[in-house]
Amino acid sequence: MEEYEMFGYYLDLALRSLKRNRVLTALMVLALxxxxxxxxxxxxxxxxxxxxxxxxxxxxxxxxxxxPYPAGKPFSRSGQMPWLMSYVDAMNLLHAGKAQRQTALARSRVKVMPKTQEGKPFYADSVMTTADFFPMFDAPFQYGAGWSAADDDSRAQVAVIAGFLNDKLFGGANSVGRMIRIEDHDFRVIGVLKPWAPQPRFYGLHLGGRDYGNGEGVFMPLLGARADGIGPSMMMSYGPGASMEHLETSPSIWLGVWLELPDASAVSAYRLFLADYAQQQVALGRFQKSRTALSGLMQWLRNEHVVPDDARLQTGMAFGFLLICVVNTVGLLLAKCLRRSREIGVRRALGASRSAIFGQFMAEAAIVGVAGGALGLVFAELGLWGIRHQPAQYASLAHLNLPMFLFTFVVALAASLVAGLLPAWRACAVAPAPQLKAN
Amino acid sequence: MELRPIFSTLRRHKTTAWLLILEIALTCAIVCNAVFLIGQRLQRMDLPSGIAEHELVQIQLGPIGKNADAKAQSATDLAALRQIAGVRQAAMTNQMPFSCCSDSTGSIMLDPHQQQGTAQVAEFMGGAGLLSTLGAELVEGRDFQPSEYVDFDAAVQALHDGNARGLPQEIILTRGLAERLWPGQEALGRTVYFGDALPFRVIGVVASLARPKQLEQGVQYSAVLPIRMTVADGSSYILRTAPQDREAILKAAVAKLKQLDPNRVVLVKRTYDDARREYFAGDRAMAGILVGVILALLTVTALGIVGLASFWVGQRRRTIGVRRALGATRGDILHYFQAENFLLASFGIALGMVLAYGINLFLMLHYELPRLPGIYFPVGALVLWGIGQLAVLGPALRAANVPPVVATRSV
Structure with missing residues (x-):
């Protein structure tokens, strides 16, 4: 109880002191x-x-x-592994079925033709993939379900569509069983997804298309879509004769493969299997290099530098900025404290302990911190508003959430308390006697 | 101005003086690097494209599946577009300098047995009139002749069959690429190789033609191939017109194309200026953010100097009064504070330069940035000295106005 009262007293003293030097206080709060x-x-x-x-x-x-790249013409000069897989390798891994679940996918922009008379054709982002895609990535269904492995093999002309496309084409009604026309071929809708768009779209890295924002509108079985001549957005060739028409047989990489491996033993077993597979391909003469890689999702995002350098640079600079603001606050708080040496001397002579003086100055710093945090929040909202008007893909997603909101005050308080340490320590070191004598 | 009294005073305010020096040093380090980054961005945004930027518009239609008529349709479209009043020239191309989305590249070789390509080259493809429509300036040799053009689908088929005869035999390079391949030598008549040792003879050199993306591979490393494109390959129509007519031509052209086939989807319609602006939008935004940070930093530092200087003036009122009473003029007092600030700023700047250099080294390691040019050091110093003097002026003037009578007054 007593401590609580002391704290209230320090706050009161601090507030009075801050009010006495309004300009200096405003400067400190503004800078912080x-x-x-x-x-x-x-x-x-x-x-x-x-x-x-x-x-x-x-x-x-x-x-x-x-x-699969020839030794003389590597995928990259810096020794990076090829980003994507050829059709043959992707299908070999899928059919081996060594993981709990596995899927291969490519992205494409497809023309969608509304059934109604007045509807105009438009383009939608799509994914060509295999049955395991939906359960592996926890894609939630509003209506219906995904397709089966049998549908994959029979090149079924079925499609799963996103909620927003269902709203656009069918007014949000249950459209399972209805037909949609994609690239001049009819596909039967068998499922409608709830809003679902992982940020960033990890599975689409290096497959063309956007990595942030709304998800894709259409999901089709890979073989079925290829049977209709729908091509991927991204294709890289590693040998002569690669072409969009003969993707399945030509020396080109255009598919991303994902695996679900439940535990560490499954991961190490798959590593062995993959190394074995590459050795086999070398023996068969398909590969010249037997190197392989198996990265976890987060590791994959880090490897491929999903966070742009600009964002890192900006963060580094912001911390430099914060450091300067803290130094600035230390200087100003110290100036204020030294100016009040006489007052401190008097309080010390009248019996205030060193810790009391220390507490009083730290309370002052804390008040500056909380005020700086509150105003900083306003600046952060302004800054994020500015970010949302930037041309980057992720711009529209930049919002302050609750943890960040709380974190703001933690940072502000920590910064101001660190800034307050030196002045408070200097203040409590003031000796009582000389200050009285001087007068 | 005698500096000794300033030193002895500062020695009594060691901590505050050091804090001010530290603040100036950090500001100097960050501002130098931020200005450098801005310079880098501006330089990038200013890169020449080599084409008639202000006279071009681009229209890209959605590919219409496997359309056997794509060739005929593209020809009809081009003829119709050329009919529009105000259109000076029209052509199709697979890609444009500095623009997103389409980017076809290949590894160029000087020797058919070479293991690794000499450079990664952007491949521009288009039918007759592409160079003159783009406005790329031919500086050596000639443009392609009508007999040298090959259709895109035929070229792909030839590539697939390994039949080099079905491919074009000629190529036009940029001067930048020719210089890279044969420094100081004649390029015309030489042979370069792509893919599986497929030969192309250099028949012309253009002054400049920037690549669409991957600028780090060499902005000017581009080549033009005589391959006729169609709508089905995702190529664009490029129209050349007078700068003031661009918007009107764009509208008229889209209307004309829709009139020819109302079911077509227009994917892209823009002036080249817009395409270029869009491409460099990220750089512009980053430069804008950096300017904001610099201004905020300089403001905070200036406010810090004002605060500390005001405090010192307040603390030394008596001393100032005594000096005034002993004959110091207002100017003396003013100059004293100015000199003091100059001294602190100089220490800060010296320390800041070392820091700036360190930060630059770090950025060079992690972000592939070049070395900070020496010119930034004197300019950064001048700016910070200026800001310091500006910030201290107010408090120094207040100090100069302290009347001598303060000395005799007991506070």
Whole structure:
């Protein structure tokens, strides 16, 4: 109880002192708020960019890579593994079925023709994939369900569509069983997804298309879509004779393969299998290099530098900025404290302990911190508003959430308390006697 | 101005003086690097494309599946587009300099047995009139002749069959690429190889033609191939017109294309200026953010200097009064504070330069940035000295206005 009263007393003293030097106080709060605002703005963006796109599942998802490139014409001069897989390798891995679940996919932009007379054709982002895609990535269904492995093999002309496309084409009604026309072929709708769009779209990396924002509108069986001549957005060739028409047989990589491996033993077993597979391909003469890679989802995102350098630079700069603001606050608080040496001397002579003086100055710093945090929040909102008007894909997703909101005050308080340490220590070191004598 | 009294005063305010020096040093380090980054961005945004930027518009239609008529349709479209009043030239191309989405590249070789390509080259493809429509300036040799053009689908088939005769035999390079391949030598008549040792003879050199993307591979490393494109390959119509007519031509052209086939989807319609602006939008935004950070930083630092200087002036009122009473003029007092700030700023700047250099080294390691040019150091110093003097002026003037009578007054 007594401590609580003491704290209230320090607060009261601090407030009085801050009021006495309004301009100086305003300067401190403003400087701290600018630093906090910049830091929180960039941290929000960084968190958005480096976040886990599928938190409940990411630890079990893995991306395998093999290298079919000839030794003399490598995929990259810096020794990177090829980003994608050829059709033959992807199908070999899928059919081997060594993982709990496995899927191969490519992205494409497809023309969708509404059934109604007045409807105009439009383009939608799509994914060509295999049956395991939906259960592996926890895609939630509003109506119906995904297709089966048998549908994959029979090249079924079926499609799963996103909720927003269902709204656009069928007014949001249950459209399972209805037909939609994609690239001049009829597909039967067998499922409608609830809003679902992992950020970033980890499975679409290097497959063309957008990595942030709304998800794809159409999901089709890979073989069925290929039978209709629908081609992928991204294709890279590693030998002569690669062409869009003969994708399945030509030396080109255009598919991403994903695996679900439930535990560490499954991962190491798959590693062995993959190494074996590459050795076999070398023996068969299909590969010249037997190197392989198997990365977890988050590792894959880190390897491929999903967080742009600009965002990192901005964050680094914001922290530099915050550091300068803290130094600034230390200087100003110290100036204030030294100016009040006489007052401190008097209080000390009248019996205030060193810790009382220390507490009083730290309370002052804390008040500056909380005020700086509040104003910093305003600056952060302004900064994020600015980010949302940037041309980046992720721009529209930049919002302050509750944890960041609380974090703002933690940062502000921590910064101001660190800034307050030196002045408070100097203040409590003031000796009582000389100050009285001077007068 | 005598500096000794300033030093002895500062020695009594060691901590605050050091804090101010530290603040100036950090500001100097960050501002130098931020200005450098801005310079880098502006330089990028200013890269020449080599084409008649202000006279071009681009229209891209959605490919219409496997359309056997794509060739005929593209020809009809082009003829119709050329009919529009105000259109000077029209052509199709697979890609444009500095623009998103389409980017076809290949590894170029000087020797058919070479293991690794000499450079990664952007391949521009288009039918007759592409170079003159784009406005790329031919500086050596000639443009392609009508007999040298090959249809895209035929070229793909030839490539697939390994039949080099079905492919074009000629190529036009940029001067930048020719210089890279044969420094200081004649390029015309030489042979380069793509893919599986497929030969192409250099018949012309254009002054400049920037690549669409992957600028780090060499902005000017581009080549033009005589391959006729169609709508089905995702190519665009490029129209050349007078700069003031662009918007009107764009509208008229889209209307004309829709009139020819109302079921077509227009994927892209824009002036080249817009395409270029869009491409560099990220750089512009980053430069804008950096300017904002610099201004905020300089403001905070200036406010810090004002705060500390005001405090010092308040603390030394008596001393100032004594000096005034002993004959110091207002100017003396003013100059004293100005000199003091200059001294602190100089220490800060010296420390800041070391820091700036360190940060630059770090950025060079992690972000592939070049070295900070020496010119930034004197300019950064001048800016910070200026800001310091500006910030201290107010408090120094207040100090100069302290009347001598303060000395005799007991506070």
């Amino acid at each position: 708020a600018l630093g906090i605002g910049a830091t929180i703005t960039t941290l929000t963006v960084l968190r958005l960019l480096s976040g886990d796109p599928l938190p409940q599942k990411s630890a079990q998802l893995f991306y395998p890579q093999v290298d």
